[in-house]
Amino acid sequence: MPAKRGPRTGFLRAAAALVTLAALASCTPDGDGKDPADTTAGQGSPDSTAGADSTKSSSGAVRLPPVPDGFDYQIGGAYTPPSGVRIVARDRGADPARGLYNICYVNAFQAQPDERDDWPDDLLLRDKKGKVVIDADWDEALLDIGTPAKRKRVAARVDKWIDGCADKGFDAVEPDNYDSYTRSHGLLNADDAVSFIKLLSQRAHTRGLAIAQKNTVELADRRSRAGLDFAVVEECGAYDECGEYADAFDDKVVVVEYTDKGFKKALSGFGDRLSIVRRDLQVSTPDSDDYVRETG
Numbered sequence: 001m002p003a004k005r006g007p008r009t010g011f012l013r014a015a016a017a018l019v020t021l022a023a024l025a026s027c028t029p030d031g032d033g034k035d036p037a038d039t040t041a042g043q044g045s046p047d048s049t050a051g052a053d054s055t056k057s058s059s060g061a062v063r064l065p066p067v068p069d070g071f072d073y074q075i076g077g078a079y080t081p082p083s084g085v086r087i088v089a090r091d092r093g094a095d096p097a098r099g100l101y102n103i104c105y106v107n108a109f110q111a112q113p114d115e116r117d118d119w120p121d122d123l124l125l126r127d128k129k130g131k132v133v134i135d136a137d138w139d140e141a142l143l144d145i146g147t148p149a150k151r152k153r154v155a156a157r158v159d160k161w162i163d164g165c166a167d168k169g170f171d172a173v174e175p176d177n178y179d180s181y182t183r184s185h186g187l188l189n190a191d192d193a194v195s196f197i198k199l200l201s202q203r204a205h206t207r208g209l210a211i212a213q214k215n216t217v218e219l220a221d222r223r224s225r226a227g228l229d230f231a232v233v234e235e236c237g238a239y240d241e242c243g244e245y246a247d248a249f250d251d252k253v254v255v256v257e258y259t260d261k262g263f264k265k266a267l268s269g270f271g272d273r274l275s276i277v278r279r280d281l282q283v284s285t286p287d288s289d290d291y292v293r294e295t296g
Contacts, residue, residue: 063101064210066087066101068272069086071087071255071275072088073088074090074094075090075091076091077283079286087100089232092161101171103254104165106158106162106175108161109145109175109177110138111141112140119157123154124143125141125188127185133185140177144188145188145192159203162207163207166204172212174214178213178215194219201226211227212232213231213249214232217241220245230249230252230254231245233245235262237266242255242266242269255274257278263276271296278295279293
């Protein structure tokens, strides 16, 4: 399967930051830290505590998403969730949607272009010539998680983002680029990735958040070791992977498809088991000409 696929906020945060800020600026947070613009969110649904699935993770301390209820993927910009949505994913810079199950996106394994200078030089992965290893598709530097000491230092920084998600009232966290080791030119491996995300899982569970595996089907069988509770998956229909995720995560999987073919395939096989949404590749907001959102 290809090394990269699906959208990510690496370039979106630079290109769509103004869109996100504009959306948030139009909805000043109220006292509970939620988004008062979401007046239609969860219509006919209970509040976040009662409305989300009461199923616990293996840690016994966090709630899992109410799959197969309606899902919306909003990492390109927050907007009022459509009717029928009970699960929504948003960037860590946004506020959660009132009354829904909220997943907080964080780019945990790579440094986004506008944040690269915020990272210590020795925490950016470097090749034998000392050159920073870049994910060329998104112009993002890979973070160096190749030793226990460096993993702890990187995790300490990402933990602050996880804390921010918890403080805002999110229910779960979605650490992106779990598969970045496949783009490290052999400098990192799967064990490094699993050991690192386990640190993030511990922090998330301490803060009462569930934690998702993002893509990376080849590591789905390590979910218990990694401490992962559910999965956020891009294009499992297009790549014939939905069954592997469903089996590994006991159907606790939310799916984003970006093509009609992949969407139809995911629905035909798993529409009654997983939460599946069709979005446009840029995960645009409804005011964009590129905006696409379909459900089964």
